[in-house]
Amino acid sequence: MTSSPFRDTREKPVGTDWWRGAVLYQVYPRSFADHNGDGVGDLPGIIERLSYIAGLGVDAVWISPFFKSPMKDFGYDVEDYRDVDPLFGTLADFDRLIERAHALNLKVMIDQVVSHTADTHAWFQESRASRDNPRADWYVWADAQPDGSPPNNWLSVFGGSSWQWDTRRRQYYLHNFLTAQPDLNFHNPAVRAAVLSDIRFWLDRGVDGFRLDTTNYYFHDQALRSNDPLPPDINRAPAHNPYDLQAHVHDKNRPENVLFLEEVRTLLDEYGAASVGEVGDADALATMLAYTAGDRRLHMTYSFSMLSPDASAAHLRRQVEQFEAAAAEPGQGGWACWTIGNHDAERVLTRWKGTGAPESFVRVMLTMLVSLRGSVCWYQGDELALEQADLPFEALVDPPGIAFWPEYKGRDGCRTPIPWQADAPHAGFSGGLDVKPWLPVVDAHRPRAVDVSEADPHAPLHYMRALLPWRRSFPALVKGGIRFLDAPEPVMALVREAPLRKLGPSLLIVLNLGTEPLQITLDDAPASVPMNVPGLPDAQRARRTGTHFSLPPHGIYFGALEA
Incomplete structure (x- = not known):
């Protein structure tokens, strides 16, 4: 394991929120x-x-x-x-x-x-060596059931049981993904x-x-309780992976x-x-x-x-x-x-x-x-x-x-x-x-x-x-509030609200997510002044007349709300 040769001396902007809207x-x-x-x-x-x-x-x-x-x-x-x-x-x-x-x-x-780590990580190599070494409890180990089967019904995202038998410790270890990715014991x-x-x-x-x-x-659940099946009404499992048939309340979340x-x-x-x-x-x-x-x-x-x-x-x-x-x-x-x-x-x-x-x-x-x-x-x-x-x-x-x-x-x-x-x-x-x-x-x-x-x-x-860069110039888009307007499929219509009026306008945005031209009416669309979105081809620019919007395929409308 390599140690850090230096400590970063840049000033740390504690509490900044550069990430918000990034x-x-x-x-x-x-x-x-x-x-x-x-x-x-x-x-x-x-x-x-x-x-x-x-x-x-x-x-x-x-x-x-x-x-x-x-x-x-x-x-x-x-x-x-x-x-x-x-x-x-x-x-x-x-x-x-x-x-x-x-x-x-x-x-x-x-x-x-x-x-989880790789099974070649030094922590795991030590943990699997015995049941009483300093890192014996760094991973999730469990005894087999009396018939030798895994401790419970937990499944791996990548297929099969999420338990792998280890002959060194004569126990199973947990892996939510590959058998070569043993799970750390965060308890x-x-x-x-x-x-x-x-x-x-x-x-x-x-x-x-x-x-x-x-x-x-x-x-993970320290009692190692088995998961229940997902209720039929929310069972959206693809045919290829039975992992999605379980309600994962004990092996995660x-x-x-x-x-x-x-x-x-x-x-x-x-x-x-x-x-x-x-x-x-x-x-x-x-x-x-x-x-x-x-x-x-x-x-x-x-x-x-x-x-x-x-x-x-x-x-x-x-x-x-x-x-x-x-x-x-x-x-x-x-x-x-x-x-x-x-x-x-x-x-x-x-x-x-x-x-x-x-x-x-x-x-x-x-x-x-x-x-x-x-x-x-x-x-x-x-x-x-x-x-x-x-x-x-x-x-x-x-x-x-x-x-x-x-x-x-x-x-x-x-x-x-x-x-x-x-x-x-x-x-x-x-x-x-x-x-x-x-x-x-x-x-x-x-x-x-x-x-x-x-x-x-x-x-x-x-x-x-x-x-x-254009988006970054509008606080409404970076950190402002949001509310949607009712619109027919496949149109998305929303308002981004400026945190403070002095920081710039609130914006109306109407998008045609489909491939066909549309003519729609949005009765609750607030009054707005059309904005020129840089780089947007004319063929993709939507038009507004009153509450009526003409939306070309994949059309885009931005408008600044009137004060």
């Missing part, structure tokens, strides 16, 4: 840019492309795991929380990345995967202290915040979790750092609210509610309204981070059937996302209108994709390398001519490479570069 750009390091030509993206490659990220107008970059790892789950199985895997570079490379990002006025958030205060110490290590190196992986998996999150928040507040927690659950709203309540736990949370196949205006509106209504209750508060794409979900262009009108689709979906109250996560390559890569079985490397093929093809299709140059070998992702990238560069992505987008003034990349 746009975070997710980088999946393996697929972003390969500097050394070995077929895998790395930290030096990210450094070379940071100016591209900054040029998009985002506020921060979130970097998925780059820690030392056996890579059975591609970095989400951590072997050493304080070192960079040689595949990605060195700690010195990370320090250079921080320095360069800050010079570009970019915040840096990193993935912290602490619900042990020494474990919590070690996790906080590892977080501090990266704070001392200058990171500005953390994306906390699987935050609702930290604690435990009430003890919030106390640990308060410890995390106390540490982060020392540095003015921020956090966004991933909440993976069929019904995540209550957990999202609990984890951000009262400004004393996580700063933000996000769920998979906008990563589903449902792209209806009603569904998207419902997610925001339910969160906002609950957050307004006394003692609640809370701040959401909305996302329509990440490394675990099918590419949004494919998932929401935007094929056929990729440029206008990306513009309206980006506009929708940054018009909501909350912060935003944007996944690398979505600004290029990349579709899900269709990979054959023999090209897959993702464990659940291999396990559940063909009904579920896994996550490889959204993780293929970014195309930087259409005509270059490996589309400019890697200079290693004789080394194949870790996932194929698909030919269908080449016409949407960065250099092609740069040369096309109508590419959605340019709209993003124009929209995000």
Whole structure:
């Protein structure tokens, strides 16, 4: 384990809220840019492309795991929380990345995967050696039932039982994901202290915040009670994975979790750092609210509610309204981070059937996302209108994709390398001519490479570069209130209310999320003065006459409310 050689001496803006309303750009390091030509993206490659990220107008970059790892789950199985895997570079490379990002006025958030470790982690190697060593209770161990079967019915997200027999201890250990990802025992205060110490290590190196992986998996029911089945009326399980048939009240979503999150928040507040927690659950709203309540736990949370196949205006509106209504209750508060794409979900262009009108689709979906109250996560390559890569079985490397093929093809299709140059070998992702990238560069992505987008003034990349700085100039969009207006599907209509009139106008926003032109009437739409959204093509500009709106396919209307 490598120790931090220095303490970050920058002034810590304790209590600042730069994260509130911020746009975070997710980088999946393996697929972003390969500097050394070995077929895998790395930290030096990210450094070379940071100016591209900054040029998009985002506020921060979130970097998925780059820690030392056996890579059975591609970095989400951590072997050493304080070192960079040689595949990605060195700690010195990370320090250079921080320095360069800050010079570009970019915040840096990193993935912290602490619900579990790799089975090669030194902690687990010691824990499994015996039942009475100093770290014997650092992981979740349990005896077999009298017939030798696992302690209960808990299931792994990646398939099968979440219990694995270990012949050394003659006990089962818990793994919510791969068998090679044993779960830490957060009921042990020494474990919590070690996790906080590892977080501090990266704070001392200058990171500005953390994306906390699987935050609702930290604690388990100490009585090891079996889960009940989900009630039939909310059973939305896909056929490929029985995990979704259970009500996960004992193996995750435990009430003890919030106390640990308060410890995390106390540490982060020392540095003015921020956090966004991933909440993976069929019904995540209550957990999202609990984890951000009262400004004393996580700063933000996000769920998979906008990563589903449902792209209806009603569904998207419902997610925001339910969160906002609950957050307004006394003692609640809370701040959401909305996302329509990440490394675990099918590419949004494919998932929401935007094929056929990729440029206008990306513009309206980006506009929708940054018009909501909350912060935003944007996944690398979505600004290029990349579709899900269709990979054959023999090209897959993702464990659940291999396990559940063909009904579920896994996550490889959204993780293929970014195309930087259409005509270059490996589309400019890697200079290693004789080394194949870790996932194929698909030919269908080449016409949407960065250099092609740069040369096309109508590419959605340019709209993003124009929209995000413009949005930042309106406090109503960054931190203001929100209320929706009733509108026919597939139209979303909302008002973003300025915190104070002197800080700028409140805004009316009307969006046609569909591919057909529409003529609608919104009787309760407040009077507004049309605004010129920079970078928006005329063919996508909506028009207003009184209460009547003419909305072209994927049409966008912004209006400043009259005083």
